[in-house]
Amino acid sequence: MISRELFEQYAKAIDTNADMLQAAVAQLEAKLSGIPPSEVESALTTAYMALVARYGSFAAAIAVDFYAHQREASGVASAFVPEVSGTAPAWALRWDVSDAYTGRDLAKAVEKLGGKSVQRVMEQADDTLLQNARHDPARPRWALVPHSGACGWCAMLASNGFVYVSEATANKSRHPNCRCRPVVDFDGDPLLEGYDHGRYEREYFKARKAIEDDARKEWAAMSDDERGRWKVKGKGAYDHYMRNRITAQMDTRRAGE
Ligand SMILES: [Zn+2]
Structure with a gap:
């Protein structure tokens, strides 16, 4: 079981990371406002990729930290050192920008990228947990814990509860602005304290x-x-x-x- 205390710490860290990322993306509008229109898309792409890389690495580090703590708390005997993994592919990030900027409206593009960037960064937390779970001899199980006000899609994913990683990969699909928290658990009674799955x-x-x-x-x-x-x-x-x-x-x- 995941303790409420550990989960809250983790959720707070990963939420704060997403908040900071969104604030940084929102600032891009002012930052890029003075440059020639023909250069906006490439400047936006560079800046967006840098932000996703930066906050994505933080999200991965937060996920590893959670993984290591939960593994320790579960009293798993085998040795395993979790590692960060998962970077968003460059082509996907370029696509995010060209899709957001189709209307050549910087304000709109920045707003859209705010949601998209959170998705990309949370995917790096997902990927870190999934990759480690795949290699860990302790075979933890994986689940998404929805945030309050989550959409039907996320609630549907949450209804699956804890599953082995091999089953989880098929369902892995976040939407923009999705802040559901990916978690792993190692013992036979895989529940999060106080969580009504x-x-x-x-x-x-x-x-x-x-x-x-x-x-x-x-x-x-x-x-x-x-x-x-x-x-x-x-x-x-x-x-x-x-x-x-x-x-x-x-x-x-x-x-x-
Ligand atoms: Zn979600």
Whole structure:
């Protein structure tokens, strides 16, 4: 079990890191305002990449620290030294900028990159935990603990609870501004102190029940072509379609709370 105290420390550190990153990204608008329009995109790319690299390395370090502490607290006997890993690929960051700057509006681009940068940096914390969990002989399990006000997608991921890393990778997919905290646990009773994971499970099943009949009818009415569009790597088309419907339903319910 992860102690409340350790989790709160970790959550605070990783949240503060995201806050500082967002503040730094927000400053880019003023910093780049005087330069010639033709140079804005490349300057924005350089600055954005530097910020993601800097705060991403902090996020990875915070994740390693959490990993080491939780491993120690669990009394695992085998020796293993966790390491930081995961840098956001340069092509992905370049894509973030060109996508955010399509309208040639610096203020809008900076706002969009604020959310995107948090995603990129949190992914480095995810990656650090997942890579270590993969190599650790103690085989910890992995979960995402949603922040308050998390969206349906994140609540759906949280409903999976603690899983082995091999199962976790398929679900790894953050959205901009996602601040869910990735965690690992090592003992047989993998719970976070004071955390009601069942709440997300119940939400999931309620949402599933609410849309099931309708979704089945809709699926039955689709052409093969339409069904084929739901096919993604590693997941059947129907499963993917259903997951999408359930997530949307969870989102609607969460927004109405
Ligand atoms: Zn999230």
